Amino acid sequence: MSVPVLTFFNNKGGVGKTTLVYHLSWMFPEVGLSVVAVDLDAQASLTAAYLDEDTLENLWEDEAAPTTIYRAVEPLTRVGDLMEPQLIEVAPQLHLVPGDVALASFEDTLSDAWPHAMDDKSRLYRPFRILTAFWQIAQLAARRVSADIILVDVGPNLGAINRSALIASDYAVVPLGADLFSLRGLKNLGPTLRSWRESWCHRLDHWGYPDFALPQGRMVPLGYIVQQHGVRLSRPVKAYDKWVNRIPGVYHESVLRDSTTADTPSQDEQCLATLKHFRSLIPMGQEARKPIFHLTSADGAIGGHAQAVQDAHEDFETLARTLLQRISQNAPKDGHDHQP
Ligand SMILES: Nc1ncnc2c1ncn2[C@@H]1O[C@H](COP(=O)(O)OP(=O)(O)OP(=O)(O)O)[C@@H](O)[C@H]1O
Numbered sequence: 001m002s003v004p005v006l007t008f009f010n011n012k013g014g015v016g017k018t019t020l021v022y023h024l025s026w027m028f029p030e031v032g033l034s035v036v037a038v039d040l041d042a043q044a045s046l047t048a049a050y051l052d053e054d055t056l057e058n059l060w061e062d063e064a065a066p067t068t069i070y071r072a073v074e075p076l077t078r079v080g081d082l083m084e085p086q087l088i089e090v091a092p093q094l095h096l097v098p099g100d101v102a103l104a105s106f107e108d109t110l111s112d113a114w115p116h117a118m119d120d121k122s123r124l125y126r127p128f129r130i131l132t133a134f135w136q137i138a139q140l141a142a143r144r145v146s147a148d149i150i151l152v153d154v155g156p157n158l159g160a161i162n163r164s165a166l167i168a169s170d171y172a173v174v175p176l177g178a179d180l181f182s183l184r185g186l187k188n189l190g191p192t193l194r195s196w197r198e199s200w201c202h203r204l205d206h207w208g209y210p211d212f213a214l215p216q217g218r219m220v221p222l223g224y225i226v227q228q229h230g231v232r233l234s235r236p237v238k239a240y241d242k243w244v245n246r247i248p249g250v251y252h253e254s255v256l257r258d259s260t261t262a263d264t265p266s267q268d269e270q271c272l273a274t275l276k277h278f279r280s281l282i283p284m285g286q287e288a289r290k291p292i293f294h295l296t297s298a299d300g301a302i303g304g305h306a307q308a309v310q311d312a313h314e315d316f317e318t319l320a321r322t323l324l325q326r327i328s329q330n331a332p333k334d335g336h337d338h339q340p
């Protein structure tokens with residue numbers, strides 16, 4: 001039985017992926033779930049949100065131990081096998097597989113392995129081990145701490161690292177900004193997910209050994225989250241409305257290959273949330289190394305900020321519960337996956 005993997009994905013940068021993974025990783029434990037967060041972005045900004053610089057320096061400089069995602073996969077770039085990662089306990093029900101800037105150098109190994117997964121059957125073990133390394137590592141980590149859900153943060157691109165991350169994902173959530181760039185990116189996203197899913201299914205069929213646990217590459221799109229923080233305050237509201245109201249049509253066409261009658265995201269069942277611009281709470285949270293909904297007056301959250309902290313708690317709790325509901329609605333019919 002595998003632990004469900006939920007990845008926040010968009011090839012457009014700066015749409016709030018890392019901020020979402022970070023905050024939800026703190027919120028899921030509050031609604032009763034134990035979380036493993038995996039940082040698969042070579043920028044490692046999720047890891048930097050949890051850990052101070054001294055801790056990071058120690059992790060990254062320890063070349064002998066599997067202290068980061070890269071150290072755990074690095075033997076695969078030579079003749080070795082992946083290693084079980086060391087986990088960081090951030091809070092009682094929140095563990096992290098730390099990211100690593102060095103992860104970028106795994107991209108070539110993943111690209112080379114991709115065509116070899118269709119080679120002669122006697123030579124498949126190695127390319128499959130490499131292509132599924134992220135999934136194996138995430139599952140090992142989740143089993144060790146009895147986690148209910150794995151949350152994955154990735155960088156904004158359509159490269160081999162993200163392809164392996166998505167192969168490892170049961171579910172995908174798409175954070176979106178209301179602007180031309182986000183919509184352009186969204187048009188590529190659906191076809192890319194479909195192509196990765198289909199190519200992985202071909203490889204699974206070719207592999208053909210049913211008793212060996214492999215990710216199924218379901219990457220079921222659970223919906224999108226509209227981000228308001230990217231909106232320039234100087235820009236007229238009309239421009240925001242113009243772009244935001246195009247999201248439902250483009251999402252349905254690109255990702256679901258269907259059409260919608262929704263004129264706005266609020267009418268569209270695929271819209272999981274519209275996240276506010278949290279303004280000064282965000283830097284306050286980064287400074288205190290806390291989710292914004294845990295900020296207190298000692299962190300500077302006084303006056304109007306205290307109400308904003310409560311509102312943010314409510315927003316993230318609602319989002320976490322919505323995601324759980326969508327996961328259970330989209331659970332595999334064969335019941336093989338452990339459901340959170
Ligand atoms: N709801 C929000 N309100 C205000 N600021 C936000 C919000 N969400 C994210 N931000 C800020 O926007 C910036 C981009 O967010 P974030 O790093 O989470 O995006 P990302 O999609 O992970 O970016 P990348 O593609 O570079 O990994 C950050 O400075 C973050 O603090």
Ligand SMILES: [Mg+2]
Pocket residue numbers: 017018019041045153154155
């Ligand atoms: Mg990010």
